[in-house]
Amino acid sequence: MENTNITSSYLKLIYDGEDLKNHEMDAMELALIIEGLNNLFLEFNSELNSDLTTIKLKVKANFEKGSFGVEFIVEVLKNIEVLLNSSPVTATLTAIEIINMLKNLFNFIKIMKGNISEKDNSAIKIEEDGTIYAKNIEDTNIKYEYTEDTDTTEIKDGDTITTKTKSKKMIKLCYNGSVRKNVEKIIFPIKRNNGIENLKIVYDNAEIQYVADKSTVDFYKAPDVISDRKNKTYRKEVVLRINKLSFNETSKWTLYNVDIPKISVLIEDKKFLNNVKYNKEHFSKDDELRVILRIEEFYRNDKRVIEYFVEEVLEHIKAVETPYIPFLD
Known part of the structure; x- marks a missing residue:
C-alpha cells in the first residue's frame, strides 16, 4: 500500500x-x-x-x-x-x-x-x-x-x-x-x-x-430506454503481478496488483508471446510485467462488461530471489 x-x-x-x-x-x-x-x-x-x-x-x-x-x-x-x-x-x-x-x-x-x-x-x-x-x-x-x-x-x-x-x-x-x-x-x-x-x-x-x-x-424508476450506452476504451501503463500464465496465445493470463483485483487479460504483444513460445522467457513465482493495458468497456444484454488486453509488454520484472543459506549443526 x-x-x-x-x-x-x-x-x-x-x-x-x-x-x-x-x-x-x-x-x-x-x-x-x-x-x-x-x-x-x-x-x-x-x-x-x-x-x-x-x-x-x-x-x-x-x-x-x-x-x-x-x-x-x-x-x-x-x-x-x-x-x-x-x-x-x-x-x-x-x-x-x-x-x-x-x-x-x-x-x-x-x-x-x-x-x-x-x-x-x-x-x-x-x-x-x-x-x-x-x-x-x-x-x-x-x-x-x-x-x-x-x-x-x-x-x-x-x-x-x-x-x-x-x-x-x-x-x-x-x-x-x-x-x-x-x-x-x-x-x-x-x-x-x-x-x-x-x-x-x-x-x-x-x-x-x-x-x-x-x-x-x-x-x-429507471427509464425504459436511456441512450447513453457508449463504448469506452482507454489505456494506462501499469505493473501487474503474474498469478496464472498461459502458453497458448489465445488463452488469457491472470494478473493483478495491490489496487487491481485478479483480472483475465489477453496478451496481444506478438514479440513477447513468441519469446514465451520458444522459451526465451522464463518465469518464477511473483514475477511482474510492466505493460500497456487497454481496457474496453461495453454493454451486453444491458449489463456493463469490462475486458482487458495487454498491447505491449514493456518489461518482465523478475522476482527478487532469496538466497539459500544452509544451516550448520
Missing part, C-alpha cells in the same frame, strides 16, 4: 415502516439493496474516475427504534504511480466527493420527478457556479444548486474540478442506464413492500437527506 492514497466516507441508509419495527428486513430485500448500492458505486468509479481508482464498499449493520438501518463505509484507493502516468487532464474524485455526487444525484432525480432525458438535454443549462436550470415534467423551469463538498480535486496540471464540471458529471450519471437501475434497486423496497414507508440517508457530516416515500418513489 506504499504508493496508495486512501480516502473514505460514510453513509447510512435508514428504512422506516411498520414492518421494520423489530429491526428485521427480508433477506432478499436487503441483498438487493446492498447489491444496488455496491453496483452504483462501481458505476460511479467507472464514470467519474475512469477506473483509475479502486472503490470498496464495507457494510456494518446498525439499528434504530422502529426502523432498519445499514451503515456503509466507502473507500477510494488511488494508485499514485498509475495517476502519475495517466493523462495530464485526468483527475479522480475522493470518497467524500463521490458520496456528495450521490447526494446530489438523489436530490436532482427527485426535484425533476425522474424526467431526465439525454434526448432533450438542450432543456438543461449549467451556469459557471454549477447552478442547473432544467425543465421538469410539467415543462416548468427549475433551478437546482449543486451542493459543493469540502474537498478540492486538483488536475495534474494544477487546475481544479469546478462545481460546473461536477454538475455536468452528475447530469451524465442521470443518463447512465446502469446507475438509474441501481438507484431503483435501493429505492423500490418502498414500492414493493407496503410495510416500508420511506428512506432517508445520513451522511458522515450528520446531514440527513429524506430521499423517498410512497408519494415520490416512482420518481426513481
